[in-house]
Amino acid sequence: MVSIKDIAKKAGVSISTVSYALNGSSKVTDETRSKILAIAKELNYVPNAAARSLKKRESRIIGVFLTDFKGDVYGDLLDGMKEVCNAQGYDLIVCSGKQAHRMLPERMIDGAIILDHAFTNAELLKYAERNHKIVVLDRELEHPNINQVLLDNKAGATLATEFLVEQGHKKIYIVTGPDDSFDSIQRMKAVKMVADRTEDVEWIEIPGDFKKSGGERAAERVIGEYTGPAAVFCLNDEMAIGFCNRLAETDYRIGEHVHLIGFDNIELTSYMQPRLATINYSKRKWGALASEQLIKILSGEEVEHERIYVTLIKGESVGKSARQVNVAR
Amino acid sequence: MVSIKDIAKKAGVSISTVSYALNGSSKVTDETRSKILAIAKELNYVPNAAARSLKKRESRIIGVFLTDFKGDVYGDLLDGMKEVCNAQGYDLIVCSGKQAHRMLPERMIDGAIILDHAFTNAELLKYAERNHKIVVLDRELEHPNINQVLLDNKAGATLATEFLVEQGHKKIYIVTGPDDSFDSIQRMKAVKMVADRTEDVEWIEIPGDFKKSGGERAAERVIGEYTGPAAVFCLNDEMAIGFCNRLAETDYRIGEHVHLIGFDNIELTSYMQPRLATINYSKRKWGALASEQLIKILSGEEVEHERIYVTLIKGESVGKSARQVNVAR
DNA sequence: TTGTAGGCGTTATCAC
């Protein structure tokens, strides 16, 4: 490995002069600088990240932690993060799995963005307490070194639920996510609030898993007990897709016999026939904001928690209730 | 930051004793070891990755480089990589974008797995020449420090093409990937070889992009010049999905008017109606093998290039040509 | 403008 020492030797100067030259310090002659740079290039010199991190006590790397590498939501989210990171001179690395957690306490990364329930609150608070900087996207957690950038789950679930009610549906299924999912819990809370203030509607909860398979199982249940038009709110799009696919094998039609709405507006939904109604938000912006907030904390700035707003996308997968249509006639 | 020096002071021993104790050396009393470990825990000691990397000249981290974070192929692939890495005491980080390339020469990672055309061959050879270890999944590149783990693109494309021919189709469209994609070029070569030895078939190439939008555009073209049943080989599944979705807006039916086959067998295809015919291979195995090979090179082992084998999945998206059915009657 | 020297946190080679 070629180090500044080798350059110094070859250039006949001291290592500090080399360091100054390489770092663009003004306290070095243009002449010596260019000589040093030439030699550095000639020797294929590349600075050693470990040595620099050790000395400067920062790595200029931000880590984002995901539960797994699957999942359609992540593409734009990560792109948004990377864009902001790179613009600010940081690199972004994506990690997954318990083993990788060490990167934060061992200071391989300067800060972490968390979207992974494999991190417990206790663990995150422990790191925060030791002065590591963290942004959480998947929970509420209060600490001076932790910033929250959360989706407005309640608003989204409220929009979706009210939409179904407004369309006149009287039997509404809710397909939930995993029990420990913050998103699922939040969305469910909002659904219940709407349910509490709505009369004449039958509410049925089906436990799901935020995966396609959960949507398929839900579809089977809905088909099994079908008595007339029903509405279904899958708490994420992935389950809605599974639901659709299972239903496509039957004679029931989405938007006619079964009215379906999802949550997330993942890319694929725009390709579905009929277009899936869902809750939209900018994944890119979410990621970008998360990175921004983290970098601000890293620079010692004070930041407030942030919220990502959502909108309703009306798709043909939800039509007016037949009953209501009859009434209108 | 608490270092071994702090532990040494508190335990009344030297830093070398602490280091030995922490690293499980046998040359330290059980008594002193347990005392040291207790103090380490008490002080919340965490080793510093940069210092260790600097000294040991390795980071125990492997980096995988992707063109972008989207793409349905990546989930299982990355999981396969991670599994092997973790089992061997390495961590896996996912990187994207030109800025992140520096991680390799700066020795932040011990080796790289490349699936990203933002790396030029020249760049990779330069790194290999400087003794960095690399596994490539997306090109042929010969160097002692570079190992190839490539998909058997030619076999896959041959299987797909021959399947269409066997089913009696006489007008076959090929929707390609980007010009600079190794996969696209390889697959296309195989198609041409089949075409050269097949008579009475009209071959039509449509330039695509490996994305859904490319499939949609292709569908429009096929619809526009429709005169009778046609077969389409989309060189990846993502385009096939775009193709299907566009066609779903018309009265043409997949498997009847248009016969469609893809490549990759991404998860979603199994949910499609009708089931998409495609070329299958184990993404998890591909990733696992890539990691294995890289770790072997890192340990100084000699390795041969590897190949990932593929199989044909017959789906209802490809039926017999109507013409042939007539002949058979 | 350049050089000297100390230190970042670890590991590893010596002595004792």
Added chain:
DNA sequence: GTGATAACGCCTACAA
């Protein structure tokens, strides 16, 4: 078994 001590490659007062 334990303790000095010298690296690893880089940065940065401070001195010259």
